[in-house]
Amino acid sequence: MTDVMVKDSRKSKRIDWSPYLVGAGIGILSWVAFAAFGDPLGVTTAFSRIASLFAAPVIGSDAVAANSYWKSMPLKWDYGVWFLVGIPLGAFLSAIISGTWRLELVPEVWKQRFGPSVFKRFVAAFLGGIVIMYGARLAGGCTSGHGISGGLQLALSSWLFLAVMFATGLLASRIMFRKA
Amino acid sequence: MTSLMIIAGPLLMGAVFGYLLQQGKVTSCNVIENQFRLRDFTVLKVMGTAIVVGGIGVLLLVDTGNTKYYVKDANMLAVALGAALFGIGMVVYGYCPGTALGAIASGSVHAAVGAFGMIVGAILYALSFDWVKAHILNVWALGKVRLPDITGVPDGAWFAALAIGAGAFFFWVESSEAKARRAQG
Numbered sequence: 001m002t003d004v005m006v007k008d009s010r011k012s013k014r015i016d017w018s019p020y021l022v023g024a025g026i027g028i029l030s031w032v033a034f035a036a037f038g039d040p041l042g043v044t045t046a047f048s049r050i051a052s053l054f055a056a057p058v059i060g061s062d063a064v065a066a067n068s069y070w071k072s073m074p075l076k077w078d079y080g081v082w083f084l085v086g087i088p089l090g091a092f093l094s095a096i097i098s099g100t101w102r103l104e105l106v107p108e109v110w111k112q113r114f115g116p117s118v119f120k121r122f123v124a125a126f127l128g129g130i131v132i133m134y135g136a137r138l139a140g141g142c143t144s145g146h147g148i149s150g151g152l153q154l155a156l157s158s159w160l161f162l163a164v165m166f167a168t169g170l171l172a173s174r175i176m177f178r179k180a
Numbered sequence: 181m182t183s184l185m186i187i188a189g190p191l192l193m194g195a196v197f198g199y200l201l202q203q204g205k206v207t208s209c210n211v212i213e214n215q216f217r218l219r220d221f222t223v224l225k226v227m228g229t230a231i232v233v234g235g236i237g238v239l240l241l242v243d244t245g246n247t248k249y250y251v252k253d254a255n256m257l258a259v260a261l262g263a264a265l266f267g268i269g270m271v272v273y274g275y276c277p278g279t280a281l282g283a284i285a286s287g288s289v290h291a292a293v294g295a296f297g298m299i300v301g302a303i304l305y306a307l308s309f310d311w312v313k314a315h316i317l318n319v320w321a322l323g324k325v326r327l328p329d330i331t332g333v334p335d336g337a338w339f340a341a342l343a344i345g346a347g348a349f350f351f352w353v354e355s356s357e358a359k360a361r362r363a364q365g
Binding site for chain 2: 001017019020022023024025026027028029030031032033034035036037038039040041042043046047050051052054055058059062066067068069070077079080081082083084085086088089090091092093094095100101102103104105106107108109110118121122124125126127128129130131132133134135136137138139140141142143144145146147148149150151152153154155156157158159160162163164165166167168169170171172173175177
């Protein structure tokens with residue numbers, strides 16, 4: 001585990017928050033989300049609502065309006081959508097303050113395994129994005145909504161999600177990063 | 181004033197979440213990939229601590245009548261299939277949906293490209309929803325069940341076991357990381 005950590009340390013040396021402190025912070029943020037807003041932390045539900053905006057020019061706004069999924073989940077500027085808008089704002093602030101903002105076209109780990117091709121990385125990111133969001137909607141949540149919010153409620157669905165997600169992730173990673 | 185709070189409240193919550201994700205380095209594709217390669221345990225440390233700390237607090241809030249549970253449906257086949265796709269997508273993309281948004285804001289252009297993929301994925305799901313609903317969502321649909329309900333083991337015991345298990349696991353991870361650092365000098 002060490003060689004990668006050393007290579008990575010240049011980018012992350014100015015962030016010295018313990019992962020346990022960050023995790024505890026997210027846990028406490030969950031208390032506020034439950035008690036003050038009645039809405040657990042989550043990302044992909046709002047993402048789906050916003051996606052209908054992008055679908056309209058592709059399949060037509062009539063088709064979007066008639067779609068049974070978006071009928072159950074119409075675009076509205078609710079808690080989840082504003083929460084989603086807040087995430088990049090907070091991350092940007094942290095990146096600027098900690099001096100870790102930098103342009104990244106191909107991440108280091110990817111470069112070591114698949115080379116420096118920007119095109120290759122962009123195609124993989126795009127395809128991976130399709131798969132992850134389809135999976136998130138099918139499962140009914142993501143690492144935040146299922147993993148953290150559902151996990152901390154001891155929900156059966158969320159612990160099944162966590163177990164299967166990590167198992168397939170480990171398997172996919174083994175195949176992708178096998179020694180050629 | 182109220183409308184300001186309806187926007188400012190969630191916006192602030194999201195910003196704190198994004199700030200924490202960035203400070204926790206989980207907006208880095210390298211950190212996420214190396215978690216699945218078992219070379220960096222940051223993701224599990226963050227998630228495990230969030231679940232234990234968050235869960236104990238939410239349990240107390242529920243017990244004192246200050247909130248209720250918002251449990252997702254246990255459509256077991258759909259959750260299993262969706263989670264499997266999610267795991268594959270997370271390794272290929274290098275992010276999960278929330279950390280991707282943080283990564284875009286900290287300069288990762290490939291994360292932004294993948295975000296367009298996520299939009300396409302959401303559209304594809306909406307287009308296939310009628311079929312999925314008829315054939316997958318209703319398979320082994322157990323409803324909004326919690327582990328204490330189906331096992332009869334009370335919440336307190338679950339969190340005690342989770343806290344001890346996570347503590348032991350993190351202790352083991354920290355000692356092997358310290359050993360690896362010493363070996364490297």
